[in-house]
Amino acid sequence: MKRNDLNRTSFIDWFLGNDGAISFAVVILGFIFGTIIVLLVGKNPINMYKSLLYSMIGRARSNGGWNFRYIGETLNYSIPFVLCGFAMAFAYRVGLFNVGGEGQYIMGMTAAQTVALLLPPFPGQWVVCLLAAIMAGAIWGGIVGLLKARFKVSEVVATIMLNYIALYLSRLICLQHPGATTYNTAALPATSKLAKFLIPSSNLNIGFFFMLAAVFIYWFVMEKTKAGFAFRATGYNQDAARCSGIPVVRSISVSMAVAGAFAGLAGALVLLGGAYPKGRIIVSMDNYGFNGMAVALVGNCRAIGTLLAGLLFGVMKQSQSLMQDMDIPKEITYIIQGLIVVFIALRAGLQLVREYRAKRIVASKVASV
Amino acid sequence: MQDKYAIQMIGITKAFPGIIANDNIMLNVKENEIHALLGENGAGKSTLMSILFGAYSPDAGEIRIHGNAVRIKDPNVATSLGIGMVHQHFKLVHNYTVTQNIVLGREPRRGKGLFAPLKLDDARQKAKDLSDRYGLFIDPDAKIEDITVGQQQRVEILKTLYSDSDIIILDEPTAVLTPQEIDELMQIIRRLKQEGKTIILITHKLKEIKAVADRCSVLRRGKLIDTVDVAGVSENQLASLMVGRPVSFEIEKADKKSGAVMLSIKGLNVKDSTGVLRVKDLDLEVRSGEIMGVAGVDGNGQSNMLDAICGLCKVQSGTIELDGCDITSMPIKERIQKGLGFIPEDRQRYGLVNEFTIAENVILKDYDKSRYSKPLGVLNMDAAKAQADELIKQFDVRSAQGSATKAGSLSGGNQQKVIVAREISLSPKVLVVAQPTRGLDVGAIEYIRHRIVAERDKGRAVLLVSFELDEIMNLCDRIATISKGSIVSVDDAKSVTAHEIGLRMAGSKEASDEEK
Ligand SMILES: Nc1ncnc2c1ncn2[C@@H]1O[C@H](COP(=O)(O)OP(=O)(O)OP(=O)(O)O)[C@@H](O)[C@H]1O
Numbered sequence: 001m002k003r004n005d006l007n008r009t010s011f012i013d014w015f016l017g018n019d020g021a022i023s024f025a026v027v028i029l030g031f032i033f034g035t036i037i038v039l040l041v042g043k044n045p046i047n048m049y050k051s052l053l054y055s056m057i058g059r060a061r062s063n064g065g066w067n068f069r070y071i072g073e074t075l076n077y078s079i080p081f082v083l084c085g086f087a088m089a090f091a092y093r094v095g096l097f098n099v100g101g102e103g104q105y106i107m108g109m110t111a112a113q114t115v116a117l118l119l120p121p122f123p124g125q126w127v128v129c130l131l132a133a134i135m136a137g138a139i140w141g142g143i144v145g146l147l148k149a150r151f152k153v154s155e156v157v158a159t160i161m162l163n164y165i166a167l168y169l170s171r172l173i174c175l176q177h178p179g180a181t182t183y184n185t186a187a188l189p190a191t192s193k194l195a196k197f198l199i200p201s202s203n204l205n206i207g208f209f210f211m212l213a214a215v216f217i218y219w220f221v222m223e224k225t226k227a228g229f230a231f232r233a234t235g236y237n238q239d240a241a242r243c244s245g246i247p248v249v250r251s252i253s254v255s256m257a258v259a260g261a262f263a264g265l266a267g268a269l270v271l272l273g274g275a276y277p278k279g280r281i282i283v284s285m286d287n288y289g290f291n292g293m294a295v296a297l298v299g300n301c302r303a304i305g306t307l308l309a310g311l312l313f314g315v316m317k318q319s320q321s322l323m324q325d326m327d328i329p330k331e332i333t334y335i336i337q338g339l340i341v342v343f344i345a346l347r348a349g350l351q352l353v354r355e356y357r358a359k360r361i362v363a364s365k366v367a368s369v
Numbered sequence: 370m371q372d373k374y375a376i377q378m379i380g381i382t383k384a385f386p387g388i389i390a391n392d393n394i395m396l397n398v399k400e401n402e403i404h405a406l407l408g409e410n411g412a413g414k415s416t417l418m419s420i421l422f423g424a425y426s427p428d429a430g431e432i433r434i435h436g437n438a439v440r441i442k443d444p445n446v447a448t449s450l451g452i453g454m455v456h457q458h459f460k461l462v463h464n465y466t467v468t469q470n471i472v473l474g475r476e477p478r479r480g481k482g483l484f485a486p487l488k489l490d491d492a493r494q495k496a497k498d499l500s501d502r503y504g505l506f507i508d509p510d511a512k513i514e515d516i517t518v519g520q521q522q523r524v525e526i527l528k529t530l531y532s533d534s535d536i537i538i539l540d541e542p543t544a545v546l547t548p549q550e551i552d553e554l555m556q557i558i559r560r561l562k563q564e565g566k567t568i569i570l571i572t573h574k575l576k577e578i579k580a581v582a583d584r585c586s587v588l589r590r591g592k593l594i595d596t597v598d599v600a601g602v603s604e605n606q607l608a609s610l611m612v613g614r615p616v617s618f619e620i621e622k623a624d625k626k627s628g629a630v631m632l633s634i635k636g637l638n639v640k641d642s643t644g645v646l647r648v649k650d651l652d653l654e655v656r657s658g659e660i661m662g663v664a665g666v667d668g669n670g671q672s673n674m675l676d677a678i679c680g681l682c683k684v685q686s687g688t689i690e691l692d693g694c695d696i697t698s699m700p701i702k703e704r705i706q707k708g709l710g711f712i713p714e715d716r717q718r719y720g721l722v723n724e725f726t727i728a729e730n731v732i733l734k735d736y737d738k739s740r741y742s743k744p745l746g747v748l749n750m751d752a753a754k755a756q757a758d759e760l761i762k763q764f765d766v767r768s769a770q771g772s773a774t775k776a777g778s779l780s781g782g783n784q785q786k787v788i789v790a791r792e793i794s795l796s797p798k799v800l801v802v803a804q805p806t807r808g809l810d811v812g813a814i815e816y817i818r819h820r821i822v823a824e825r826d827k828g829r830a831v832l833l834v835s836f837e838l839d840e841i842m843n844l845c846d847r848i849a850t851i852s853k854g855s856i857v858s859v860d861d862a863k864s865v866t867a868h869e870i871g872l873r874m875a876g877s878k879e880a881s882d883e884e885k
Pocket residue numbers: 358385386388389390408409410411412413414415416417457767768769778779780781782783808810
C-alpha cells in the first residue's frame with residue numbers, strides 16, 4: 001500500500017505538468033463551447049463535425065463518394081498557419097512576443113511579388129521569389145530584434161506598429177507594379193508559380209514540402225543545435241544566460257530575424273501557390289500572421305505541436321465551405337478559434353496554478369509576471 | 370501531557386517523481402519553543418515546512434495546530450492560522466519598494482472597491498517601527514532591486530513580523546547575514562520567544578542551533594532520525610547525527626606557494642543602478658596559488674565589485690586585468706575564454722536556468738566547446754549527461770532523476786552544488802567566488818572547501834567573498850577588508866586574528882551608519 005502511495009503522482013499534477021495534455025484539453029474545450037453555441041442557434045452540431053471530418057478525410061457530401069480535393073485544400077491552408085506559427089514560436093522560445101508575424105508575412109509576399117513581376121520570366125524564378133520573401137521577412141523581424149536588443153524597445157509595440165507600416169508599404173510598392181489597378185496587378189509569370197502535386201484538382205503545391213522542411217528545421221535548430229541551446233537559455237533566464245557568456249543581444253536579434261523569415265516564406269507560398277493568377281494589392285491583412293500566434297500557443301511552441309495545431313486550423317478553414325453547404329454558419333470556426341485563444345490564455349493561468357502548487361507562495365504570482 | 374504542542378505533524382509523507390522527500394515524518398513542536406530543523410541538503414526540510422505552510426499537500430499524514438486537526442490547503446490558510454514563513458529563496462518584486470512588497474496581497478486602501486487608491490502611510494510607518502524595533506535597518510522606501518541579497522532577506526523577515534504570525538518558520542534565514550547581523554537576528558528570535566511565539570528555524574549552522582534552539586529535529590534522506598534537547602548534545606554530535614559520520618570542521622591545507630599576479634584591479638570605481646558610487650578607488654591583487662578573501666559587512670560594495678569583474682555592469686573608471694590582459698570592458702564571453710570563473714551570489718538569478726536539466730546547466734558556459742559538439746552544430750547531449758553524471762557523483766548532488774532533473778526542482782543546497790561543480794570543473798585561471806557554501810550542509814561545505822583549496826594548489830587564483838568570517842579565516846591565505854567601497858587593509862591570514870578583522874569591519878560599519 002505504501003509503495004502505491006509513493007509511486008502515485010496525482011492526476012492533476014501530471015496534467016498541469018504536461019503541456020501537450022493541456023493543449024489537447026484547450027482544443028476540446030473550444031469545441032465543446034462551439035457545439036453549445038451551434039445548439040443555441042438551433043442548428044445541428046453533427047453537421048459541423050461532419051464538415052470537419054470530411055475536410056480531413058476527403059469525403060464528398062453529395063454522392064457519398066470521395067473528394068480528395070478537400071484534403072489537398074486542407075493541407076494547403078495549413079501551410080501559412082504552420083509557418084506563421086513558427087514565426088511566433090521561434091521568438092517565444094527566446095523570450096520574445098512576436099506580434100509582427102502579419103507584417104513579416106506581408107513583406108514576404110510583397111518581395112516575392114516584386115521579384116515575380118519585375119524580373120523577366122526565367123525558369124526557376126519561384127526559387128528567387130521565395131529567397132527574396134525569406135530575406136524580406138527576416139529584415140522586417142530583424143529590425144525589431146535590433147531595436148529590442150540595442151535600445152530595449154518593446155518588441156510587442158514595435159511589431160504591432162510594423163504590421164501597419166508593412167500593410168501600407170506593401171500597397172505603395174505594389175501599386176507601382178505593371179498593370180496595377182486598385183486591387184490587383186498583371187498576371188504573375190508561370191515561372192514564378194509553384195507546381196502542384198499529388199492532388200491536381202486542389203491547390204496543394206510544392207510549398208507543402210517547404211512547410212515540412214520548416215518543421216524539421218525548427219525542431220533541429222531549437223532542440224538539437226548549440227545555437228538552439230543558447231536561444232532556449234536566453235528565453236528561460238536571460239540573466240543567467242548573459243552571466244554564462246551567451247550573447248543574448250545576438251540571440252534576440254537573430255531569433256527575431258529567423259521568426260520573420262518563417263512568416264515571410266508563408267507570404268510567398270500563399271501568393272505563389274494560390275489559384276489567383278494575378279499579383280495582389282492587399283487592402284487588409286490576411287490574418288495568417290495573427291492566427292499563427294494562436295497556432296504556436298496551442299502547439300506550445302514545439303515543432304510537432306505547432307504542426308498539429310496548424311493542421312487543425314487548416315481543417316477548420318477548409319471546412320467553412322462545407323459548413324455553409326450543411327446549414328452551419330461558417331463563422332463558427334472563427335468562434336471556436338477565438339475560444340481556443342481565450343482558453344490558451346488560461347494556460348498562462350494554469351502555469352500560475354502549477355507554480356502555485358509547486359511553490360504556493362502568494363507573492364510568486366505577482367513576482368513571476 | 371504536560372507539554373502543549375503548537376504543531377504536530379503526524380506521519381507526513383510526500384513523494385516527488387523519483388524521490389521520497391518526506392517519509393512518514395513525526396514532528397512535534399512545543400508551544401513557545403525554538404525548534405531547529407537540521408539535515409543534509411535535500412533531506413526534505415524545506416518540503417516539510419512547505420507542507421506546513423500549505424505550499425504542498427502531503428500524500429499522507431495529519432497536521433495539528435494547537436491540538437486541532439487542520440487542513441492547510443494553501444498559504445492563505447496557513448497565514449490565517451498564524452503561521453508565517455521566510456523562504457529560502459526570496460519572493461520579492463524587484464521594482465517595488467520595501468513597503469509595497471510588505472503589503473503585497475493585502476494592500477490597505479482609502480475606501481472600498483477595486484480602484485480605491487492605496488493607503489501606504491500606515492503600513493510604511495508600521496514597517497519602519499518594526500524595522501527599528503528589531504534592528505533590521507531597512508529603509509521602507511528603498512527599492513528591492515537596489516538593496517543587497519542580505520537586506521532582501523531582512524525584508525522577508527520583516528514581512529512575517531508585519532503579519533503578526535504566532536508561529537514563524539525561518540528557512541535558512543542566516544545564510545546571507547553577516548556575523549553581526551546573525552547575532553542581531555538571534556536576539557530577535559529570542560525576543561519573539563519572550564513574546565510567546567513559536568519558532569521553527571532551519572539552518573545548517575550548528576553554532577546557531579546551540580545558541581538559540583531549545584530542541585532540534587534531525588532529518589536524513591527524508592526520514593526523521595531523532596529529536597534531541599539541544600542542551601544535551603555537542604555540535605559534533607549534531608553533525609554526525611545529521612551526516613551519519615564524523616565531520617571535520619578544520620581545513621588542512623599545505624603552505625601556500627603563491628606566484629604571479631593573475632587578477633589585478635586598479636583604481637576601480639563602480640556606480641550602482643541608481644547612480645550611487647559603490648566602489649571607490651578600489652585596488653586589489655590576487656596571485657596564482659592563493660585564496661584571497663574579501664571580508665566586509667554586506668553592502669560595502671562587494672557585489673558591485675564582483676559585477677564589475679564579471680562584466681555584469683559597466684565600470685566608471687579604473688582597470689581590471691586578468692593574467693596581464695585588460696578585461697575592463699570585455700564582453701562576458703571573452704572574459705570566460707580568457708579564464709575567468711564566477712560563482713554568483715544570487716544563484717537563482719545568475720547561476721542557473723531553472724527550466725534546464727542539470728546536464729544542460731552543467732554545460733551552460735562551455736556548450737560551444739568541441740567536447741560538446743557534433744557535426745552540423747549539433748549539441749552533444751550525451752557528453753553533457755556524462756559530464757553531469759560525473760559531477761553529480763563527485764559533488765554528491767542529491768537529485769530525483771540524476772542528470773535529467775530540472776535545476777528548479779533541486780533543493781537549495783543542491784542547486785548551489787551544481788553551480789560550484791560547474792565552475793570548479795572548468796578550472797579557470799581566476800575563480801571568483803561569492804558565498805560558495807551558502808546554504809550547504811556541513812558535509813558539503815567540507816567537500817567544497819577542499820575543492821577550492823585543490824584549485825589553489827593547482828596554481829589557480831581564487832577571490833573569495835564571504836560574509837562568514839569563519840570561512841574566510843579558515844580558507845584564505847590573504848584577507849582584504851572592504852569598507853565603503855574600498856579595500857582598507859590586506860593581511861596575511863596567519864598574522865591576523867578574526868577579532869582584528871571583525872573590529873575593522875565593525876569600525877567601518879559604525880562609520881557608514883553615521884554617514885546615513
Ligand atoms: N518541486 C519539486 N519537484 C521535484 N522534486 C523536488 C521538488 N521540491 C523538492 N524536491 C526534491 O525533494 C528533495 C527534498 O528537497 P528539500 O528542498 O525539501 O530539501 P532541503 O532539506 O530543504 O535541502 P537544502 O538544505 O538543500 O535546502 C530533494 O531531493 C529535491 O530534489
